[in-house]
Amino acid sequence: MFSGTFKAFLKTLINCKTKNETQPSKEPLRLRQVIRTALAVRKFQKLESDKFKRSIECEFDKTVAINELKRSYKQGKLFHLEESKKFAYYIRKFTITFDELRHVHENLLNQFSKYLKDLDGNVDEQVQYFLCLSLKYLTRNSEQLIKEIQYSDVIDWIKRCKDESIKTELVYTLAYMTEKSTLDNELINELSSLVLNRFDINEDAKGFLLTRLEISKSVDRNDQLKTEHRFKSAGKSNGNQKMNKLVVTKTIQTVKSSYNNKESEETKMIFLNLSDALKNRNRMLNMKTTLEKIDTVNDTSGDDRSMWRSTWGECVNFYSLVVSQGQALKSDDKDNYLPKKLFGWHVCLNTKVLPHGPLRIRRRKKVYSFFINRMIAATLLRASKKQQLNSDAIDKLMMCATDLDSFVSIALHCNDDMVDLVVNAICDDYDEFKELNEPDIATIFIKTIMDKTIEVVTHQGWLWNSTEMKRKQFNKNELAEIIKNQINQLRLDSLNAIHNCSIRNKQVLTKDRIKKIQKCLTNYQENDAKFTKLIFQIMNIADSTNEIDYKGTFEAYIDVLVRGTCENHEMIINFLNNQAKDAKRSQELFTDEILSKLIDLLNSDVYDTQIKEDIIEIINNYLEHETSKALGDEHLELLIQYVQDPSNSSTNLINTMLTSILIIAEKQNLLSNRIVKKLIDNIEYFGENSSSYILLILSRVIHEKNYIRNQQDLEKISFKLESNDVVQLNNDSKIIFTQRSEQNEHCNQISLLTANLILLSVQKQVQITNKTISNLVLALNNDDKQTKIISSKCIYILSKYASLENDALSQMKAFLNDQVYDVSVYILTAYSYGLVKLAELSEPIDTMHMNNLSSLFLTQSLKLGVMNFADEINVNILEILIL
Numbered sequence: 001m002f003s004g005t006f007k008a009f010l011k012t013l014i015n016c017k018t019k020n021e022t023q024p025s026k027e028p029l030r031l032r033q034v035i036r037t038a039l040a041v042r043k044f045q046k047l048e049s050d051k052f053k054r055s056i057e058c059e060f061d062k063t064v065a066i067n068e069l070k071r072s073y074k075q076g077k078l079f080h081l082e083e084s085k086k087f088a089y090y091i092r093k094f095t096i097t098f099d100e101l102r103h104v105h106e107n108l109l110n111q112f113s114k115y116l117k118d119l120d121g122n123v124d125e126q127v128q129y130f131l132c133l134s135l136k137y138l139t140r141n142s143e144q145l146i147k148e149i150q151y152s153d154v155i156d157w158i159k160r161c162k163d164e165s166i167k168t169e170l171v172y173t174l175a176y177m178t179e180k181s182t183l184d185n186e187l188i189n190e191l192s193s194l195v196l197n198r199f200d201i202n203e204d205a206k207g208f209l210l211t212r213l214e215i216s217k218s219v220d221r222n223d224q225l226k227t228e229h230r231f232k233s234a235g236k237s238n239g240n241q242k243m244n245k246l247v248v249t250k251t252i253q254t255v256k257s258s259y260n261n262k263e264s265e266e267t268k269m270i271f272l273n274l275s276d277a278l279k280n281r282n283r284m285l286n287m288k289t290t291l292e293k294i295d296t297v298n299d300t301s302g303d304d305r306s307m308w309r310s311t312w313g314e315c316v317n318f319y320s321l322v323v324s325q326g327q328a329l330k331s332d333d334k335d336n337y338l339p340k341k342l343f344g345w346h347v348c349l350n351t352k353v354l355p356h357g358p359l360r361i362r363r364r365k366k367v368y369s370f371f372i373n374r375m376i377a378a379t380l381l382r383a384s385k386k387q388q389l390n391s392d393a394i395d396k397l398m399m400c401a402t403d404l405d406s407f408v409s410i411a412l413h414c415n416d417d418m419v420d421l422v423v424n425a426i427c428d429d430y431d432e433f434k435e436l437n438e439p440d441i442a443t444i445f446i447k448t449i450m451d452k453t454i455e456v457v458t459h460q461g462w463l464w465n466s467t468e469m470k471r472k473q474f475n476k477n478e479l480a481e482i483i484k485n486q487i488n489q490l491r492l493d494s495l496n497a498i499h500n501c502s503i504r505n506k507q508v509l510t511k512d513r514i515k516k517i518q519k520c521l522t523n524y525q526e527n528d529a530k531f532t533k534l535i536f537q538i539m540n541i542a543d544s545t546n547e548i549d550y551k552g553t554f555e556a557y558i559d560v561l562v563r564g565t566c567e568n569h570e571m572i573i574n575f576l577n578n579q580a581k582d583a584k585r586s587q588e589l590f591t592d593e594i595l596s597k598l599i600d601l602l603n604s605d606v607y608d609t610q611i612k613e614d615i616i617e618i619i620n621n622y623l624e625h626e627t628s629k630a631l632g633d634e635h636l637e638l639l640i641q642y643v644q645d646p647s648n649s650s651t652n653l654i655n656t657m658l659t660s661i662l663i664i665a666e667k668q669n670l671l672s673n674r675i676v677k678k679l680i681d682n683i684e685y686f687g688e689n690s691s692s693y694i695l696l697i698l699s700r701v702i703h704e705k706n707y708i709r710n711q712q713d714l715e716k717i718s719f720k721l722e723s724n725d726v727v728q729l730n731n732d733s734k735i736i737f738t739q740r741s742e743q744n745e746h747c748n749q750i751s752l753l754t755a756n757l758i759l760l761s762v763q764k765q766v767q768i769t770n771k772t773i774s775n776l777v778l779a780l781n782n783d784d785k786q787t788k789i790i791s792s793k794c795i796y797i798l799s800k801y802a803s804l805e806n807d808a809l810s811q812m813k814a815f816l817n818d819q820v821y822d823v824s825v826y827i828l829t830a831y832s833y834g835l836v837k838l839a840e841l842s843e844p845i846d847t848m849h850m851n852n853l854s855s856l857f858l859t860q861s862l863k864l865g866v867m868n869f870a871d872e873i874n875v876n877i878l879e880i881l882i883l
């Protein structure tokens with residue numbers, strides 16, 4: 001590759017190095033010398049690169065290029081690496097064809113083919129690539145194919161080759177070959193199957209070939225339509241019905257002769273690989289929680305307190321600054337004073353009622369302490385929206401994480417009857433409380449209590465009027481609810497402040513705090529929706545921490561669902577789904593008892609259809625793990641029983657349930673006969689989509705050893721032979737059913753799955769009802785070729801051990817000359833067997849059948865693969881004539 005000059009330069013450098021190594025070490029090589037040497041090397045590299053480019057680039061015409069190839073071939077270097085690059089380059093650059101390549105040497109194409117056939121031998125991989133590249137360009141450039149390169153050769157090379165780039169070039173070669181020749185259906189199917197089932201071929205190349213094959217199909221159909229038109233014209237020109245039959249009969253005979261010894265067009269069905277698809281779904285535990293953004297301001301040091309204000313006065317001041325005016329708390333007030341005073345000891349001496357007398361009575365102090373706690377919680381809540389509270393504040397706020405009945409004594413700091421405490425305190429010091437004008441959370445509440453319990457009577461006098469306060473009769477339960485609402489608001493403000501702080505920093509949710517919040521989930525007495533929602537929101541954040549007790553939370557959430565709570569389902573479902581997706585946790589959490597509870601929830605009237613779908617999806621996520629235990633028959637029967645009720649189910653819900661059964665079928669490759677029977681019995685009651693799903697499940701569990709033995713069961717599934725549904729996986733790896741189209745014709749057809757199920761039973765000589773036979777004959781009109789082939793095969797095997805009715809035979813006549821070779825062979829043979837069975841009866845065979853009998857006699861072989869059907873047909877015809 002390197003020139004002689006460059007080699008000499010390198011040799012000089014090596015010699016100098018060797019010489020220097022033998023001498024005593026002197027001062028190091030200077031930087032300038034190193035740079036000069038590097039620049040010299042770079043210059044020679046560029047020189048070599050330019051020379052190599054000039055060796056490839058051609059500034060001459062095609063004739064000179066062919067002469068260059070002749071020279072390389074004579075020297076025996078044409079298939080060496082450097083020359084093979086030139087070979088591919090010249091063919092592409094000058095559009096050299098196969099015919100022009102023969103001018104290089106008459107044996108060149110044979111030798112070229114020989115090198116290609118040694119793809120898995122000793123030929124260098126790079127040489128292989130350039131030779132395949134050359135073949136692609138030659139095929140594209142040429143008008144005709146050559147005998148040295150056949151379809152079978154290229155197909156064999158693709159199957160043997162392991163390099164993706166080489167296979168890609170060969171697929172392009174096949175695509176260009178299809179443009180130069182006429183393809184039969186067998187070759188089209190072979191080429192389609194070759195690339196469709198491989199993932200190591202470039203998608204562009206695959207798509208290019210499949211497009212060319214579709215074009216070939218269209219051309220073939222047009223030719224067939226022209227042929228059919230000629231036959232129809234011949235029929236019209238002759239008015240005699242018998243002559244029309246003869247024309248058809250002769251056509252049949254001619255076609256059979258031309259199809260002599262043809263290979264079968266039946267292809268092995270490749271099932272959609274659901275197991276791999278399910279494994280590829282996201283199975284990672286995803287406990288990340290998307291939280292709303294919350295602002296944070298820097299704390300200001302100091303405080304806003306005064307030595308002249310008591311606890312009441314300070315809290316009124318903080319409430320006014322923060323809640324009413326929107327200011328931020330200073331750090332000492334936020335981190336020390338307010339946390340200490342929340343649910344703590346309070347001094348209430350300088351309130352507005354002070355001129356009327358100090359608050360000496362205990363219950364008055366309790367009422368004022370309650371208002372202080374309300375103000376502190378409201379102040380901390382407003383502060384938490386832009387400031388982070390410290391651990392002391394969070395600990396005090398956590399005292400609200402309990403049920404309302406238990407919290408009453410915390411809020412009032414006593415165990416007295418709350419109605420008696422509040423009403424007596426306000427009534428005893430009516431004038432004092434009436435004069436109170438701030439804060440609003442206290443004055444509004446006091447006014448409400450006064451209106452319910454106190455009546456003011458005015459007495460008119462000579463000089464002035466006097467007033468008298470009288471207690472009114474009141475509804476104690478009503479007042480209890482009013483007071484409880486205020487106490488609950490204190491609880492909600494505290495919990496909201498915790499929620500804001502956990503959004504800003506989830507580390508505030510320590511293990512002990514989470515455990516306390518978790519207990520609120522299992523509190524049967526709690527019925528406040530706002531409080532419960534806040535608990536779930538905080539738990540949702542806690543789920544993404546390392547402190548979460550996932551087992552305790554899981555059990556708590558299951559308990560919430562069983563209780564039939566109508567709120568917070570989204571967070572519960574999300575948590576349960578995440579646990580089900582984790583292989584390790586799901587094995588620990590999803591016991592038989594838990595699965596039974598989840599399935600029982602489907603019968604609950606509390607939950608709507610969407611939630612029930614989500615519940616089954618949770619079960620499916622659990623089942624999809626390889627190590628997960630499958631549902632028992634009792635669970636599956638409950639699922640099937642539930643969706644049988646039309647009022648309870650939707651198509652999505654039914655299909656989600658069927659997914660559960662499908663996953664089990666995929667894992668075990670088996671379902672109990674009891675479950676299979678239930679599925680078949682219910683297939684007619686479900687919609688088109690769900691019945692297709694059942695067929696898909698049956699195709700996974702019914703095999704040669706456990707085929708369907710009941711003819712009524714076969715009749716129940718046979719209506720799906722008319723289905724146009726195709727099984728596909730969407731982007732979420734979920735099963736969907738779409739209508740058959742050119743884009744999905746290679747996917748699993750429901751009609752084909754049905755035909756294969758019936759074939760398994762027919763091969764075991766199971767008796768078939770006339771309805772099933774009728775459906776098989778109707779399936780011969782199906783647009784899917786493989787469905788037609790398998791249905792005709794069923795009819796053929798069936799005709800050997802069972803009788804076919806006259807109506808069925810009459811319908812089969814239309815397919816004796818079917819354009820699908822397999823169909824015509826199977827139906828012709830079955831037709832002959834059917835006539836034999838008719839001949840064995842006492843009644844004579846219909847004249848319509850007898851008129852065509854002799855013309856069906858075959859003088860040549862009629863093969864599908866190695867099997868010759870001509871002998872069977874001829875024997876049957878002779879037997880009919882004898883009978």
